[in-house]
Amino acid sequence: MEQTDLFGTEKISRILFRLAPPVMLAQLIQALYNIVDSFFVGKYSASGLTALSIIYPMQLLMIAFAVGTGVGINTVMAAKLGTGNRREADEYAGVGTPLAVVLWFLFAAVCYFIMPFYARMSTDSEVVIQDVITYGRIVCVFSFGLFLESIWTKVLQSNGDMKTPMFAQILGAVTNIVLDPLLIFGLLGLPEMGIAGAAVATVAGQIVAALVVMKKGFRKSPEIKLHAHHIAAIFRLGIPNILMQSAYTFYILGLNLILATFSDEAVTALGLYYKWQTFFFIPLGAMQTCIVPVISYNYAARNIDRCKKTLSSAILFGLILMAVGALCFNIIPTQMLRVFTKDAQVIKIGRFGFHFIGVSFLPMVTSLIFPVFFQAVGASLKSSSLTVIRTVLLFVPLGYLFSRWGLNWFWLTFPVTEVVTSTVGVVFYRQFLRKDYVSRPVQADDGDTVALKPSKPGVIITIAREHGSSGKQIGKVVARKLGIPFYYKEMVALAAHESGLDKEVISDIHKNAPDALRDLYLNSHAVQRAMRAQADIIRKIADNGSCVIVGRAADYVLRDYKNVVRVFIHAPEEYRIGRVMEVYGDTLEEARRNIRRSDKARASYYRHISGKRWGDAGNYELVVDSSIGVEKSAEMILDYVSGEGQMEQ
Secondary structure (H helix, E strand, O other): OOHHHHHHHOOHHHHHHHHHHHHHHHHHHHHHHHHHHHHHHHHHOHHHHHHHHHHHHHHHHHHHHHHHHHHHHHHHHHHHHHOOOHHHHHHHHHHHHHHHHHHHHHHHHHHHHHHHHHHHHHOOOHHHHHHHHHHHHHHHHOOHHHHHHHHHHHHHHHOOOOHHHHHHHHHHHHHHHHHHHHHHHOOOOOOOOOHHHHHHHHHHHHHHHHHHHHHHHOOOOOOHHHHHHHHHHHHHHHHHHHHHHHHHHHHHHHHHHHHHOOOHHHHHHHHHHHHHHHHHHHHHHHHHHHHHHHHHHHHHOOOHHHHHHHHHHHHHHHHHHHHHHHHHHHHOHHHHHHOOOOOHHHHHHHHHHHHHHHHHHHHHHHHHHHHHHHHHOOOHHHHHHHHHHHHHHHHHHHHHHHHOOOHHHHOOHHHHHHHHHHHHHHHHHHHHHOOHHHHOOOOOOOOOOOOOOOOOOOOEEEEEEOOOOOHHHHHHHHHHHHOOOEEOHHHHHHHHHHHOOOHHHHHHHHOOOOHHHHHHHHOOHHHHHHHHHHHHHHHHHHHHOOEEEEOOOHHHHOOOOOOEEEEEEEOOHHHHHHHHHHHHOOOHHHHHHHHHHHHHHHHHHHHHHHOOOOOOHHHOOEEEEHHHOHHHHHHHHHHHHHHHOHHHO
16 A cells, blocks of 8 residues: 555554554664663662763753754755755755764864863762763763764655664664673673763764764765855754754753752652653654654645544554553552662652652643644644743743742642643644634635646746736736746646645645744645645646746746746835735735735745745846836846747747
């Protein structure tokens, strides 16, 4: 069964059980690094275990930078590959390696110098401080393997290679597991390194994983002059992911600092929760990953009932899975803690805290799944807001508030945070369901043509235009006088018909995202699918023969076509405001606001798929000021086409 049939028709439970196991395995392998270190370090010393809890946020921050940058590269490569531009995709991949090296060097240098300060900020114990400095400096200074592996893995994944990164992670985890006891305890004649041995084992595993993906993931770096432009595009797409992941770093750091005011044992107890959390969260994390393409596919086709079914199934399975975790945290907390430590005080504190944390597992299901749902449907603002509310606005402030009443009260932070976040998620979901288009039936054709128009070989004229510049009207005149087809709204209907997507999804890719999160929106799965469908139909229209195409970045999509005249139409703001008021009935302020919003969205879309600046004269053969009038503007285009002899091609 093909993927489209799988996502569109297969039973939801079967889809999840089919997709989840490999994702769970990958997440388990990734989690083993920290868990194995904690297990063996806990057997070696209590101070070392506390040190690992303290350094954990720094490791998360390091991963956020490495993986977030990789996500930026993966995203921009996917966009380039989706429009058939493999050369530029490889250029971005090539920039990734030197970028990873620079990021590693900067992160390592900063961490090396601030580690003593960070350690003393987190604890008063000199033994623990020394362990934090030792472990932290090694895993940060030698983290080049993590940075390089993250970049090369995302390069491979953008090309559809999932097996090589999986093998790399397995081999890296095995390396870490084998070296941990050998280096920590000094087995087989090796020196006893203690917590330093755990750090060396970790970075060794990362280096091994990097070496595995290097052969296929490495790309030659492009010309140095392209680096600045490509890096800007990578970070434009990667920074939102870095910030979201960093939010987890800072909330864990914040909670650690609050608990440090009570004792090192309290910090250790929280750290042990995060070790166990990994095991119980792997199935939930896999569920989050697996529902994204399913919801995105069906949302793009406006099969909202199936989106709702996928969400409800994920929540139901999540509740069942997390109920097991909740029971374990409430029935056998002592046994769970003793896996890592024999410290009586840590066990006493952790046993009490685990009861409250276990209670939070059930509302946690919805607080973590709702952001993923909104990501899948392109509602970036809602998705990001839920993450920020949970990690920034609730966890640390509530932790501080409850801690004022004592350590036992602190643990209320977890269930209260998850309940509040889930409640906000429900409110957002109800708002989503109230949208008009959600309940509107899908129609492939409601009046717009869904067939290519008869044409003849010859020139293809693409028209990009500022909002209110009369670009559409000018294009119609040009097409009529040349006797060739005109495409504007028709492209949306054709793309919907060819791809099975709803027209509204394709139509909205220029306008739905708020300014601050437009890149996140454009990188949502539903929108990426719509963009690919649109690019495909533009190329099909061009292959059909001579025509005029307005908008949709057609000039870039057809960059490899030789018979294309690329036109950009602009006009003074006063002229455009007047046209918008006349055509759409807007007030002066509405016209000004809509012009600004529309042009920003078009510019962002163009930059996203091309990496170039929308409206830059260098991207076009002809730039026309339409304030001279529609007819005269059309004549300028016709004169240019005729003068170039384009019609004879």
